[in-house]
Amino acid sequence: MQIAFVGLGKMGGNMVRRLRLADHDVVAYDRDVDVARALGEETGARAVASLEELVAALDTPRHVWVMVPHGEPTASTVEALGELLESGDAIVDGGNSRWTDDGPRAAALAPKGIHYLDVGTSGGVWGLDVGYCMMVGGPQEAVARLSPVLDSLAPRTAEESRHVIGEFGWEHVGPSGSGHFVKMVHNGIEYGVMQAFAEGYTLLNKNDPDLDLAKVAHLWEQGSVVRSWLNSLAARAFEAEGTSLEALQPWVDDSGEGRWTIEAAIDHDVPVPAITASLFARFASRGEDDYASRVLAALRNQFGGHAVKRVG
């Protein structure tokens, strides 16, 4: 089928590649026109230089997949498309938007008759080969129309899951916002799983710095209870960086979904201690615990006369 992509970065670019491999008709736009042009030449997607051009290049009803950073970039893109599109067209937000943005966005587009889908997309840079795991929220009619594209982007479902979710690795999980909600929780879980492995590998390394953690990680992929894609990536990372990881700074970013998961959990009275510990560990990796540590050092000095380390 025909679909337009807005945003051709690590995720969007590979999704276009995957769709072109399945012979879909793709119109591709990026704010960097050179990126669009190059991708067009590589894949046969039609590169366009503006949203106006993009809209003009599509047959009606149009389908536009937005794959830009969440927050302002997604907001302004969806708003601009809302101005340009017509009744019966559909916008897909495939990025990591906060799920609370989706309801208002859908409501703002509804009077014009424009459909809005929120698609939580997991798979990272590996999605091109493996396929993208997609959690889709929004009206059934628009989901049905997009299904050929979703089928092609998704992995083919593994045998043991086919009786439950069918042939392709995507699901319609509910109304507007639910796709991003399920994806947000997915990422919250991801934080916790990563943290558990990070803690365990740290303990192994502290106990015996000579233990080859690439071997341990590869070993655990062979039938152990913790075998998982994230652990297989740990195996690759230890191979690439060595067990010491000494070339890496201990600095970990976070991109929002962990925070939102915790806030949603608090709203629902759900204890999420492991996920929260994971987010706070990232904050601490960036020195955000330094002030608290100074308070503790100052208090210990006050009551016990314990030495503090002074700067400089």
Added chain:
Amino acid sequence: MQIAFVGLGKMGGNMVRRLRLADHDVVAYDRDVDVARALGEETGARAVASLEELVAALDTPRHVWVMVPHGEPTASTVEALGELLESGDAIVDGGNSRWTDDGPRAAALAPKGIHYLDVGTSGGVWGLDVGYCMMVGGPQEAVARLSPVLDSLAPRTAEESRHVIGEFGWEHVGPSGSGHFVKMVHNGIEYGVMQAFAEGYTLLNKNDPDLDLAKVAHLWEQGSVVRSWLNSLAARAFEAEGTSLEALQPWVDDSGEGRWTIEAAIDHDVPVPAITASLFARFASRGEDDYASRVLAALRNQFGGHAVKRVG
């Protein structure tokens, strides 16, 4: 090769089955002689009715794999075998013993010339088909002698890991105690991974009790970042029990490795907040937080006149 098994429960029994499928010569003992006899009839293992008989049935140098619950049962079994075996024989503790038990055990057997291996074994009830992921600690010579059995018990290594750990899914990870240490940390990680999934699925369920979590779990196995064996088990569990899980009591046991992981982490000054949160969540599932909650309720009543709920 020839090997004896002591303890024919869920783990030991299946390991004998797997070894017999590979045509090893297995002598099998269980304190319940009927269990040994039945397994012998099923598999062709030679059932024996006492440790003395077991030792007599083996050619020298003998190899005895102990697969009984950790703590007293393992301690008394290893001690009894130590009395019966001779120089050049080898004992394998394949259970979940605390790694700090291994050094003393090895040292107690050394004067008699008996080798001791500690093998952390992961795979659960699935190991019969999949193979057992094994982390082996102890002297190189004994490890080499046991390798035919380890090869057969282990899964065949997946293609992408073969260049690192060779053809079979087991590794010699260091001297006495290191096998159980690495397995202990593996289980600590397992606690954290399970807890992360439990938190996330709970939030999904609270947000929308009608969301079919079997579908979500199966979906996440298709290319998502959190795909993992534990999540595939979550998919099976939700299929079997329904999303509500209403037939299950919220009561979670723990078997030691999580506690030991945290204690080892504290000994090494390693922060393990996610793993610790996981253990404490299990304690709380068993009502062990009730007294603390009473203290909090009493305090709130004292300072704010907030109502407490009284029993009865």
Added chain:
Amino acid sequence: MQIAFVGLGKMGGNMVRRLRLADHDVVAYDRDVDVARALGEETGARAVASLEELVAALDTPRHVWVMVPHGEPTASTVEALGELLESGDAIVDGGNSRWTDDGPRAAALAPKGIHYLDVGTSGGVWGLDVGYCMMVGGPQEAVARLSPVLDSLAPRTAEESRHVIGEFGWEHVGPSGSGHFVKMVHNGIEYGVMQAFAEGYTLLNKNDPDLDLAKVAHLWEQGSVVRSWLNSLAARAFEAEGTSLEALQPWVDDSGEGRWTIEAAIDHDVPVPAITASLFARFASRGEDDYASRVLAALRNQFGGHAVKRVG
């Protein structure tokens, strides 16, 4: 000076009593007119039966202290007063409103020339005797005008703090919202302190149920590092309830400030693991961890064949 109070519950009623003891001229309103009448008779405050009557009873510029539950009750009361008051009048929100409500409220009142102060108030049911610790946010001019009332409500500052905060236990901590922000953080800390004591007393009780915790709590008030008002309340609680606390249900409520503290911390990238653990412990006390425990039990059953407890 003259001041009106709206809301005569546990907090508001005692604040009127304290102001009357200091001979301020108090106009008192509660939606339950009997409460207002009784308090008027007890204290000499002028009871009124409506906000209109209350406004009519005051000299200009008027000062109205709102002491009703946060959320809708405070919102509707402030809005109604905003309709009735005039330029130069002042509204004080002395309740536990979320600090993010204050900016919009102040902005809504500003065009009419009505001042708005947010006063975080700590002290609970003990404030009548001890005085109320108050954190005041808003414009300096209005703070100055209210200062006679604040002086009377506050405790007289202890000798060792007088050189820093002056004679009375209240402070102007910044612009609109800052009073409630500082109070919110105060309560977040309170959660953490209470949880630390609850954990410790639980461990003492588990280790030796016969240890008299009223004695321990009273003992710790004598020169120990943890001596604190909350621990002195623990001493009272154990005296009243006995060490077993057996008459209390393990059910702990929360009233919002803990949640907001964590959300503000996440917004500022500040790790707050102890405060978060405290909130989650309260959730768990109310069974909100039950579903997660069921997930864990189901997973353990899947991989290890561990028994689950079934309902009924």
Added chain:
Amino acid sequence: MQIAFVGLGKMGGNMVRRLRLADHDVVAYDRDVDVARALGEETGARAVASLEELVAALDTPRHVWVMVPHGEPTASTVEALGELLESGDAIVDGGNSRWTDDGPRAAALAPKGIHYLDVGTSGGVWGLDVGYCMMVGGPQEAVARLSPVLDSLAPRTAEESRHVIGEFGWEHVGPSGSGHFVKMVHNGIEYGVMQAFAEGYTLLNKNDPDLDLAKVAHLWEQGSVVRSWLNSLAARAFEAEGTSLEALQPWVDDSGEGRWTIEAAIDHDVPVPAITASLFARFASRGEDDYASRVLAALRNQFGGHAVKRVG
């Protein structure tokens, strides 16, 4: 009464001073003989230059209070005294020994008829003026004999606690080990309380770096729910260091009791999430979370192509 002190550091020295102010007959020993001599000249205590001299200087039955660092120093001191003392004498370990050391120590001394008391002592450098809060474990007879010294070291009990614990701020809390156990838990609570304040003050500082935290801390001492000795020390610290605390390194030590508290809690199945978070925050302040952060950064790079920061 007559008592000997071994160890004249920050704690022991001040305790001798306090006992001399109450006219007790004190024999004082420190491995640094100059320290003992100077303290003797200052206080009138009899300085001795060896444990042998100390034992010779005492009337029978002798009482020796050991106040040296826990671990090896205490172990070797108690052992040496055990060689020198006689039946009917008593040794007091007033330091922060692990409670599990007390039983074996008492048992080792029992055959010689030497009494052993474990006294958990709180109060820090302030104890000289305020008195020491003491939790005493051991046989009743020896406790009774030491009571004049305990009375003098302890604070005079505040009025509101006198009906529960009597005139002086110490208590006999049980048999050998219980004094150190209760003190250990006290210190675990202390960790949690300090962490709660550190988290809260950090959030205040991040939200508004210009907010004067010395003012806030002093304010909270005036009738607020969190008023406490530790917060009064925070007030002093902010006064001394300024709100920024910029001269302090974010490095926090720990001395054992926090770890032991968590281990004891795990042994008793008691969830202690706030106390554990506090210990882990101290580990993290010392960079012990760096390796885990590297693992996380490497994993994010693997699955998402997220940039890592490389060293140098």
